[in-house]
Amino acid sequence: MEFSELIRTGRAQAQLLRGPEAPPLRGTLCVTGHHLLLSPGPQSTPDLWLLLLRNVDSIEKRVAGDSGTITLRCKDLRVLQLEIEGVEATLDIARSIEALSSLESVITSFPFFYRPKGLRLGDAWHFHPPERYYKRVARETDAWRLSEVNEDFSLCPSYPRAVIVPRAVDDDALARSARFRQGGRFPVLSYSHSPSGTVLLRSSQPLTGPQKRRCAEDEELLRAVLAGARPGARGFILDTRSAQAAKQARMTGGGTEAKAAYPGWKRLHRPLERGRPLQESFVRLVEACGDPEQSMDRWLSRLEGCRWLAHVKEALSTACLAAQAMEREGACILVHGAEGTDSTLLVTSLAQLILDPMSRTMAGFQELIEREWIQAGHPFQLRCAHSAFSHARPKHEAPTFLLFLDCVWQLGRQFPLSLEFGEGLLLALFEHAYASPFGTFLCNSEKERCLCEVRTRTHSLWSGLNQPKEQRKLQNPLYVLNPLAIWPSVEPQSLRLWQGLFLRWTHPPEPAEVAWEKVWQIVTGKEETEASQPTASA
Structure with missing residues (x-):
């Protein structure tokens, strides 16, 4: 055609x-x-x-x-x-x-035709998180190894080729565990928290079914996780479904980990909305923001009724629970819902931002998105097919990634010095996730990107954003490295509507936003002045 x-x-x-x-x-x-x-x-x-x-x-x-x-x-x-x-x-x-x-064809989309000046095909596609992150983990502990058991994507089509797994578990056991988990998503390392010697893992639900099936290799894998942590470590399985939803899943072949089969692990349910309820919340919020004639009372009622800030609160609360268990109780955490490609990734990525100062740098945040969203199999092509205005409402669409970006914006607002990047980067990621000249967010998995030759035929978003002229617009000029965890408040008065996104086309910026822009200009202007002055010779 x-x-x-x-x-x-x-x-x-x-x-x-x-x-x-x-x-x-x-x-x-x-x-x-x-x-x-x-x-x-x-x-x-x-x-x-x-x-x-x-x-x-x-x-x-x-x-x-x-x-x-x-x-x-x-x-x-x-x-x-x-x-x-x-x-x-x-x-x-x-x-x-x-x-x-x-x-609908991926290979006819604009990223396959986009050839900007100053960028070469292949630039920044070497950004390969499993190997890169594994080197960081290996410097801290020898309890983990890099496995290429999924080299041909046959074990798990939504995982990358390489994953980080317990050293004590061989590839045959991983293969059996994969067959016991929905979509083959067996437990893999998401983050190693060296200060407490604990780890964060993610997976999909076990396929126990109504007969309460078991898998010895899956049980062995989670035993090995605790054995590789600090002595006496215990674990929490953080299920992002309600107890009732998990019970219903068992009737259709899914389920949860049986307490007797996984000694040392305790299951916690922290339900997070996904799918259509989350999409409807997004739609109602955008509709409310687009009505300039409503009274203040009507506006506040609609804002509360759409429940978007309630979703932000629940996501941040669940991530804080995971982070606190690791930081303060020295516990290992396994996060999963059903498929493990949506609310699971939301929790694991936010928990890392709370705990890990490296994830709050410009490069570290990009690597986090690559590792925890793109490489981890979040189906961007399905979830971001439409935004808030489409009349079609397929059940597979959901603004989970946008919810993540909103939570990050809340963190940046509460801790204005602790994130190296600013709102500009978050807005750019939102725009590119839904429509982009770059290939980074194309397809639903690494397997699909390989089949479409995305890495060789399109440009990486990171190569565009990391250009010096772009960096100045995306960085936080007041950033100071904070080695500590950042614990956000989730009280209603602490969470605000992200006006820079939801109201940016209809309302002028607030005085506080104008003041922040002035600070940015002052700081960067000072840096430019200092950089232009000749350096005295020794």
């Missing part, structure tokens, strides 16, 4: 309305295979307005007289309005955008 077959009208005269804070643009509108372009013409500004079609979440069209209007609601939460000359041109352009913005 050629892109040209889906383009009914290539160009038309149009005016673009971009929101209350931006002036309208008038010029020639063009539709290409991947972009919508508006060239204002030499009489106004030479700048070209560009929109990646993959960013379009929903389209509404209206015609009246001899013109029409197309409203584009984008995945980054922008709402754009195009006023187009000609009824036929309006309808043809709308149909073209609808077709091109919803292409």
